[in-house]
Amino acid sequence: MTLHPILAALRKHKAGVVLIAMQIALTLAIVCNAVFIIGQRIERVNRPTGLDESNLFLVTQQWVGAPGEDVPGGVDKLDAMQLEDLAALRQLPDVVSVAPINSMPLLDSSWNGAIATKPGDTQFRGKSVTRTTYYFSDEQVLPTLGVRLVAGRAFNAGDVVHQGFRDQRDPDIAILTKALADKLFPDGAVGKAVYLNGGNKPVTVIGVVERMQVPYAGGGDEVAWNSTLIPARLNANFARYAVRTKPGRLDDVMRAVMPALYKVNPMRVLDDDSVRSFGEIRDKAYRADLGMAILMGVVCLILLCVTAAGIVGLTSFWVGQRHRQIGVRRALGARKIDILHYFQIENLLIAGTGVVIGVLLAVGLNQWLMSHYEMTRIPVLYVLTGVLAMLAIGQAAVFVPARRASNVPPVVATRAV
Amino acid sequence: MFAYYFQLGLRSLRRNPALTALMVMAIGFGVAASMITWSVFRAVSGDPIPGKSGQLYTVLVDNRGPQYNDKGEPPEALTYTDATALVAARKAAHQTLLFEVAPSVLPEGNQSLPFIAHGYATNTDFFGMFEVPFEFGGAWRASDDEGRAAVVVISHALNQQLFNGADSVGREITLDRHSYRIVGVTAHWDPKPRFYDLFSGNAFGDPVQVYLPFARAVDVEMDTAGRNNCGSNVDFGSGRDAWLHGECVWVPMWVELADQPAANAYRDFLTHYAAEQQRAGRFHWAPNVRLRDVNNWLDYKQVVPPESRISLMVALGFFVICLVNTIGLLLAKFMRRAAEIGVRRALGAPRGEIYRQFLIEAATVGLAGGVLGLLLTALGMFGVGLLFEPQIARLAHLDASLVAMTLLVAVVATVLAAFYPTWRAAKVQPAWQLKSN
Numbered sequence: 019m020t021l022h023p024i025l026a027a028l029r030k031h032k033a034g035v036v037l038i039a040m041q042i043a044l045t046l047a048i049v050c051n052a053v054f055i056i057g058q059r060i061e062r063v064n065r066p067t068g069l070d071e072s073n074l075f076l077v078t079q080q081w082v083g084a085p086g087e088d089v090p091g092g093v094d095k096l097d098a099m100q101l102e103d104l105a106a107l108r109q110l111p112d113v114v115s116v117a118p119i120n121s122m123p124l125l126d127s128s129w130n131g132a133i134a135t136k137p138g139d140t141q142f143r144g145k146s147v148t149r150t151t152y153y154f155s156d157e158q159v160l161p162t163l164g165v166r167l168v169a170g171r172a173f174n175a176g177d178v179v180h181q182g183f184r185d186q187r188d189p190d191i192a193i194l195t196k197a198l199a200d201k202l203f204p205d206g207a208v209g210k211a212v213y214l215n216g217g218n219k220p221v222t223v224i225g226v227v228e229r230m231q232v233p234y235a236g237g238g239d240e241v242a243w244n245s246t247l248i249p250a251r252l253n254a255n256f257a258r259y260a261v262r263t264k265p266g267r268l269d270d271v272m273r274a275v276m277p278a279l280y281k282v283n284p285m286r287v288l289d290d291d292s293v294r295s296f297g298e299i300r301d302k303a304y305r306a307d308l309g310m311a312i313l314m315g316v317v318c319l320i321l322l323c324v325t326a327a328g329i330v331g332l333t334s335f336w337v338g339q340r341h342r343q344i345g346v347r348r349a350l351g352a353r354k355i356d357i358l359h360y361f362q363i364e365n366l367l368i369a370g371t372g373v374v375i376g377v378l379l380a381v382g383l384n385q386w387l388m389s390h391y392e393m394t395r396i397p398v399l400y401v402l403t404g405v406l407a408m409l410a411i412g413q414a415a416v417f418v419p420a421r422r423a424s425n426v427p428p429v430v431a432t433r434a435v
Numbered sequence: 436m437f438a439y440y441f442q443l444g445l446r447s448l449r450r451n452p453a454l455t456a457l458m459v460m461a462i463g464f465g466v467a468a469s470m471i472t473w474s475v476f477r478a479v480s481g482d483p484i485p486g487k488s489g490q491l492y493t494v495l496v497d498n499r500g501p502q503y504n505d506k507g508e509p510p511e512a513l514t515y516t517d518a519t520a521l522v523a524a525r526k527a528a529h530q531t532l533l534f535e536v537a538p539s540v541l542p543e544g545n546q547s548l549p550f551i552a553h554g555y556a557t558n559t560d561f562f563g564m565f566e567v568p569f570e571f572g573g574a575w576r577a578s579d580d581e582g583r584a585a586v587v588v589i590s591h592a593l594n595q596q597l598f599n600g601a602d603s604v605g606r607e608i609t610l611d612r613h614s615y616r617i618v619g620v621t622a623h624w625d626p627k628p629r630f631y632d633l634f635s636g637n638a639f640g641d642p643v644q645v646y647l648p649f650a651r652a653v654d655v656e657m658d659t660a661g662r663n664n665c666g667s668n669v670d671f672g673s674g675r676d677a678w679l680h681g682e683c684v685w686v687p688m689w690v691e692l693a694d695q696p697a698a699n700a701y702r703d704f705l706t707h708y709a710a711e712q713q714r715a716g717r718f719h720w721a722p723n724v725r726l727r728d729v730n731n732w733l734d735y736k737q738v739v740p741p742e743s744r745i746s747l748m749v750a751l752g753f754f755v756i757c758l759v760n761t762i763g764l765l766l767a768k769f770m771r772r773a774a775e776i777g778v779r780r781a782l783g784a785p786r787g788e789i790y791r792q793f794l795i796e797a798a799t800v801g802l803a804g805g806v807l808g809l810l811l812t813a814l815g816m817f818g819v820g821l822l823f824e825p826q827i828a829r830l831a832h833l834d835a836s837l838v839a840m841t842l843l844v845a846v847v848a849t850v851l852a853a854f855y856p857t858w859r860a861a862k863v864q865p866a867w868q869l870k871s872n
Contacts, residue, residue, distance in 0.1 A: 033859065037763040044756045052749060082539040082549045083612035086656045088675040184678050186665070255658070287539050287551050306742050306824060313746055317753050320464050327457045328760035335767030391741050 024364050027340075034332050035368055042372025042408055045325045047379035050404040051387065052314040054396045059307040065242065067123040067300075068195070068229030070164025073114075073263045074296040075272055076122055077107070080256040082285040087182035087254060096253035097180040099283065106282045107259055110274050112267035117158040118251050119260050121151075122296070123231035124303035129154075130232075131215040133194075133246060135202050138216055148201055150244045151232040154252045155260075160227065162262045168196060170208035170225030173249040177224075183254035188217050193225040197243035214246075235303040268295060322411060329415035333361065337423040344423055345430025354424040361420035362413060369412035373405045380404065440792045444799030451768055455800065458764045462804025465757030466845045467811030468750040474816075474837055475823060476747045478830035479639070480739045483626035484565065488729035491564060492698065493631075494521060494688045496709055497723035509723050510664060510684040511736070512634040515653075517708075518686035522558065526704045527690035528697070529564045533557040534686050535635050535661030536652055538610035538645070542597060552593060552610070553660070554645030555632070556652030562588070562619075564691045565631060570594070572604035572619035575648060579618075583650040587615040593644040594620045613655050615647060627830060630729050633736040634687045635661030639826040659685050690726075702726050742823060758852045765800070765856040769793055776860055777868025786861045793857040794850055801849025805842040812841055 028035050081099060085092040100118060107116045121127045132139075134147040153159070157173040160166075170193070177191060192212065199207035203223075211220035230245040263271040275293050279286065337344075344357055384396040448455050482488050496517050497509035504510075513521070518532040533555045540552045561567070562574035571594075575586045587608060594603055603617050628638035656675060665683040692698045702724065709722030727735060769776075776789060813833055820828040 033766060033855065034763060037759055037766070041756055041759045041763070044752065044759065048749065048752045048756070055745070080537075080539060080551065082541060086675070088656065184675065285549070287549050289550060306740070309823065310742055310746070314749065317468065317749055320468075321753055321756060324461050324464070324757055324760050327461070328763055331454055331457055331764045332767055335771065338771065387745075391745065 021363070021367070024360065024367065028364065028367070031336065034336065038329060038332055038368050039372035039375065041325050041328055042369050042412065043376035043379055045321050046373055046376030046404050046408050047383050049318050049321060049407075050376075050380040050396060050400055051383050052318050053404070054384070054400050055393075056311045056314045056318075057400070058394075059311040062235075063304045063307050063311075065231070065239075066229060067231040068165055068227070068243065069123060069231075069296065070262075071296045071300065073265055073268050074162075074164065075261050075263070075268060076119075076125070076294055076296065076299065077259040077261065077275055077279070077288075078256070078292050078294075079103075079258075079279060080287045081283070082287060084255045087184060093180070093182045093185075093253045096182075096255070097251060100180075100251055100253060100257050102282050103257065103279060104259065106278050107261060107275070110271060110278055112264045112271050114262040114264055115158045115162045116259055116261050117155045117162040119153060119155040119159065119163075119258055120252050121153065121233045121258070122163075122260065122299060123233060124235045124299050125233045126235065126303065128233040133198065133202065133244075134213045134216070135210070137213045137218040137220070139213065145201065148198065148244060149241055150198060150246045151234075153230070153245055153247050154250045155247060156249065156251060159247060159260075162260050163230070164262070165230050166228040167193075168226050168228045169199075169206070170223070172225055173247075177249040178251065179249065180251040180253055183252045186215075188214050188219040188221055189248045189250060191222045191224045191249065193227055193247040194223055195230050195243050195245045196226050196228055198246065199223065199226045201244075322407075326411050326415040329365070329412060330419060333365070333416050333419040334422075337361070337419045340423075341426060342430055342433075344426040345428055345433075348426060348428035349431040357424040357426070358420050361416055361423055365412050365416040365420075366409065369409050372412075373408050376408065377401055377405065436788075436791070437795065440795040441799060443792065444796035447768075447796055448799060448803060451771070454764055454768055455803075458761050458768075458800050459803045459807055461757040461760050461764075462801060462845055462849055463807030463811055465754035466805060466808035466841055466848070467815055469747075469754045469844070470808065470812045470837060470841045471815040471819060471831070472743070472747040472750040473840075474812075474831040474833070475819060475827065476739070476743050479628065479743055479827060481627070482730065483628055483630045483733075484729060487566065488630075490691055490693060490728075491630075492690050492692060492701070492726045492728050493732050494690055494705065495725040495727070496521075496705060497720065498682050498684065498718065500718070500720050501723070504723075507723070509725055512662075512664075512684050512687045514682055514684055515679050515686055518688045521688060521705075521708065524704075524708075527692055527701055529560040529691040530688065531558050531561040531564055531690075532649060532686050532688045533561065533632065534649070534652075534659045535632060535637065536645075536647070536657050537660035538657060540593075540597070540645075541609040541612070543609070552644040553641060554643050554647065556647055556649045556657065558649050560691075561646065564689060565626075567624050568622040570620045570622040571602045572617070575618045580648050580650060583654050584648060585613065585615045585651055586618045586648065588619040588621060588646040589617055590621050590642060590644045591623050592642060610645065610647070611655070611657065628733060628738045630733055630738075631689060632661065632687060633732065633738060634685075637661070638736075638738045639824070639830070641826070653679070661685065698726060698728075740823070740827065743827075754848070758848055761800075761849060761852045762855055765797060765853050766859060769856045769860040772860075773863050774868045776863040777865045780863065780865035781868075789861040789863075790857055793860050794853055797853030797857070798846050798850050801846040802842065804849060805845030808845050809838060809841050812837070 084099065085095045087093050087096065104116055104118060107113060120129060129152045131150060131152060132147055133150040136146055139147050156178045157175050160172050181187060194207055202212065203210050207223045207226055210223050212223060214221055229243055231242055232245055261271065272293050272295065276288050279288060347357065380401055387393040388395065494513065495509045496513060497504065498514050498517060499510065501507065522530050522532050536556050537551050537553050539549045541549045558580045559574045559577050570591055574588065575584065579586050589608065594600060603620060606617050607614050608617055625642040629640060663683055663685045690701060692701055705724040705726065706722045709718060709724055712718045713722065816831060816833055819831045
């Protein structure tokens with residue numbers, strides 16, 4: 019079959035052709051970018067924290083009328099209160115381990131700074147300085163969070179000190195994540211010295227853990243796992259405890275926490291948000307990402323349906339208009355399959371024009387999103403899949419009206435002129 | 436004639452049920468998606484203090500040097516040293532400073548457990564500058580700021596919780612084991628976004644419950660519950676006093692300036708202040724100050740969540756596609772009736788009548804789409820919580836203006852979309868149509 023008669027016929031229906039092509043182009047542009055956004059969000063949500071997230075929960079509590087850090091003996095008193103809490107939590111049935119910690123991955127509350135291989139260096143130039151998040155905890159931190167040690171050693175009880183929350187003193191030793199260690203010391207970090215926040219005191223790296231995400235969920239991959247662990251309990255009028263329970267006992271232990279802590283000391287604030295499983299922390303951190311993915315998914319789905327329905331509607335109209343011509347073609351010897359192919363090729367031509375414009379629009383929209391939001395360049399694979407999907411949808415949508423056209427009997431040609 | 440065409444329109448809705456249903460659904464989905472995302476966008480991008488947003492400025496002074504700044508911008512709040520010095524200078528009509536606190540409240544008498552009240556340590560100018568309405572009493576006096584008095588203003592909600600809504604002015608309240616005398620109870624006041632404390636990321640936070648004098652909060656060593664940014668390489672030793680007077684940034688400051696000349700004069704004063712600090716050896720760089728009014732500050736801090744903007748744009752794009760689809764379907768619908776149009780034209784109907792009839796018919800389709808869109812919008816309001824944080828999702832609601840807007844947008848958009856198909860319908864040649872039948 020030659021294309022000439024199809025093109026000639028299309029010229030008679032300019033408006034309809036332009037509308038369908040435009041609709042396909044716009045749909046392709048939006049769907050490509052929306053699916054790309056969905057992909058990115060899902061990728062972010064699936065980023066590993068490095069923790070063993072099951073059977074883990076976090077307690078956040080604040081003491082009422084605790085001594086200030088700056089009154090004499092205040093820090094020691096606060097530390098004694100914290101140790102009492104830790105002892106009470108460690109004694110609860112079904113608790114595997116407990117660690118005091120200033121924050122958690124995905125918690126969105128962080129203590130950040132600069133870590134360098136040279137003293138007095140805080141300017142983020144070159145590879146010798148990078149940003150990091152500090153986690154302050156004790157010797158129980160690795161088993162409690164389920165973080166795996168890959169080099170050196172873990173903290174032991176003798177390493178752990180305690181200090182006021184605002185006390186800016188540098189520690190003697192630290193554990194780094196592998197991401198951070200590899201950045202600073204490509205040939206092994208254990209035993210080397212790092213300098214924190216532009217300080218001059220060497221801090222010895224005693225171990226490297228496989229992976230531990232920073233508290234901020236939205237960061238790019240280049241900072242997402244830059245964590246430094248410091249063996250210190252921070253003393254302030256509030257404290258956080260990470261608790262690991264035996265498998266399947268999470269809910270029971272979480273229920274037992276409040277009474278146990280009130281028994282130690284009733285002068286404290288514990289509310290609904292105080293005891294949260296890691297699952298809840300994760301859900302809260304990624305709520306917007308997941309919501310965005312769902313919205314984009316729904317919009318894409320409806321868009322594709324609307325576009326397909328539009329093609330069905332307009333093609334049906336054309337089939338109705340050309341009822342007689344089809345009859346004439348059939349009477350002149352065209353087979354049913356020829357009529358079917360005619361409409362299918364016609365649709366392919368229109369959709370083909372649409373997707374060419376759509377690819378340009380999709381790239382343009384992506385460029386615009388890149389310049390205004392944190393977006394990356396859309397991979398060719400997404401656009402190609404989009405193109406194929408649009409052509410397939412066009413073919414699927416045109417099939418029903420085209421089959422109806424192919425069923426027009428040749429006798430129509432002989433009816434009244 | 437209008438009523439008659441409207442009736443014709445309603446009747447024609449039933450004529451091609453599949454085609455019509457398709458159009459109505461396309462318009463319904465398109466308008467609903469746009470309205471849901473718009474309702475959120477409207478809520479987060481509004482002017483939180485209309486009428487005064489151009490007179491309130493936040494004050495920023497670079498205290499740590501260009502090498503630590505992002506694109507040359509000074510830190511987003513002041514140090515204790517700068518904030519207290521600038522407020523004490525009283526160079527603006529009104530000036531206030533604040534930091535976020537979260538003291539525990541110990542309810543009296545009954546057995547209920549202590550809870551946390553979120554609030555701000557600030558000064559008396561805060562209430563006048565930000566137009567805080569009062570239910571009982573009022574702001575504390577300037578002398579209370581100077582005298583570092585143990586006074587407090589509580590919110591309507593906290594007053595309800597502690598005193599069952601009675602006039603509690605003059606009564607005592609215990610915050611972090613210190614006793615404070617209540618001088619005022621605010622009426623409900625919760626501007627969104629909370630422009631005055633974007634520093635701590637509280638744009639859409641829970642309502643504030645207590646306000647107490649800044650100097651008093653410092654005296655009792657109340658810690659900031661907000662951000663505390665000691666990002667620079669300044670070794671200030673340890674202990675509270677060192678921290679207080681160190682280069683840690685944690686105090687947002689606001690001034691009220693009546694007009695542009697006043698703002699220019701204040702900017703000069705700030706530059707002068709920074710230059711003085713440079714001379715004194717505290718700053719080792721040229722003065723770098725900013726004076727940002729409320730809207731400028733909201734823009735700079737990008738308060739409107741990117742989710743809101745992107746979803747609004749996606750929804751609008753979606754609506755445009757639905758309209759393109761509607762143009763095509765209306766074209767099919769109208770052109771099917773070429774014969775009918777031919778008859779009307781042959782019987783003497785001018786083109787204008789054809790236009791009128793078909794545009795009104797399109798408006799009927801739009802209205803049906805709008806009604807469907809309204810139902811979907813109402814349904815979608817429950818789903819908003821999926822997409823946005825709860826504190827943002829709760830800002831979106833279906834009110835009279837949104838209902839009117841949904842219907843209006845649906846009808847107007849459909850009529851606009853109908854112009855081309857109607858033009859084609861009006862161009863129908865009566866003779867051809869009559870001949871072919």
